[in-house]
Amino acid sequence: MPLSDNSRGALLMSLAMAAFACNDALVKSITTELSIAQIMAVRGLMTTALVFGIGRYLGVDMSWRIITNRFVIFRVCCELGATLTFFSALKRIEFAAASSIMQSLPLAVTLGAALFLREPVGWRRWAAIAVGFLGVLLIIRPGPEGFAPAALFAVAAVFFTASRDLATRRVSADIPSLSITLFTSLANALLGVILILPMGGWQPVSGSTFGHLALTSLLVFAGYQTVIMAMRSGEISFVAPFRYTSLIWALVIGVLVFNEHPNLSMLVGAAVVIGSGLYTFYRESKRQRALAETAGMVLEETSAGHGTGSKP
Template sequence: MALSKNMRGALFMSLAMAGFTFNDAITKLLTADLGVAQLIFMRGVVASVLIYLLARHRGAMRSWRRAADPWVMLRVVGELGGTLTFLIGLSHIPLANASAILQGLPLAVTMGAALFLAEPVGWRRWGAIIAGFIGILIVIRPGLDGFSPYALMIVGTVLFATMRDIATRKVDPEIPSLFLSTVTAVAVTLAGLVLIWPTGGWDPVSAPELGLIGLAACLLLVGYHFIVGSMREGDISFIAPFRYTSLLWALALGIVVFGDYPDTYTLVGSAIVIGSGLYTLYRERIRSDEMPASHAPVRHSP
């Protein structure tokens, strides 16, 4: 039985989150010895080559002039800003904390969809969005012991990623997802190269570190491809909550790899954010059931 567009989008989102979270764990390990910009560049070189070859194989490459499309460029800016802010923050705070803050992204995307894509969001979901942001504040715990200013970098990641996801929905559907992924990977890689020397220069890289960078790049390929595919399938408000699967991976990897056990603030705040996101999903499903078929949004395949 064929999956619906919403279910395909949910599956793609779950796969993307697994790829990104394992990549994040490897990257966090590597930041102990290598600079963030150098990691972005080295990981990006491998990822860009892999994505480009896959795009060529599937006939997804288009004229590079399509990369100058304003929505494509805005998507690249969002991806670049999100990558920089997240890796800087991740190198200084536990993986689970960074992931917990990032769980506010589905709520931010739902809010962005209402403001910029005219998707209807009622007062109940607006209330859930506010509650979710309160949960993020609990994780960040401003003014309390345990507060790290680097947690605010992850808040910046949420804003940049929201920009990226909204821009993805506005990109011409004739532009293949793999072409978007290739353009994004190349742009982020070049930005990493430019930033290496202003941020501390080049650090020596061992053979094991090269292997981990290659693995991280492959996982990044999985994340890049499926995040684009998920945003172009079904309704954002249905698909976005499946980002929460990344928190499960982050909690497990944080304990097993780094020995970081989440504290009460992180667990309570995460529960509030996830609960708020799941409630928005519940309200969206009710709205979809009540919507006449003639008013249902029309979606186009990539």
């Protein structure tokens, strides 16, 4: 029995989140051997080579004129900030905690869209955003006991990533997604090369570590492509919430691979963040349906008016 568009989209989104979670776990596993800068440099070069080869094969426009677009430049800068801060978080705090904080990304995107893109956000979604960020506070546990300052790296990564996603919305539709990915990965590689000396210099890369880095570049590319396929397969309001399956992967990987034991505060905070995010998806889908119904009614009335006016 063939899958429906929504089921296919949900499956693809879940696979994408599994790819990203495995990528993050591999990065965390080598942060004890290599600096963040060296990881960015080597992985960035690998990803650039991979994307360039695929782009050439598909005949995608990858000319330098693309990076003269101001929104592409801003997006790349935000991606660099997100990579630096999230890798810093992965190096210093528990894997599941960093992933849990990143679950607030949809809330941050909604907040940014309301503040900077003037998208309408009702009081219910404002309340959901506020509750969601309270969930983040439960995860990072501010106060004299239990607070890890390094968790703020993950919080910063959320806002850098949200800014990147908002900038993506403003990039001209005639600029290929693969080209944006190419210049983003190249920028990551260049920044990593620049920061290698300040962050401790070049360290020898073992065969095992090199294999980890090669696999991360493949997982990142696979994750981005399956996300695109997922969002084009079904209804966004149905497919998008499956982003939260990444937290399931993060918790399982944290326990089995890194021997982590999430505490009650982190689990409750993650549940609050996910619940708030799901509610914002629900309210947005409801708003979109209402707008579609209103547009349909206006179209019917207009058609009826024209029909009446055309009678002799």
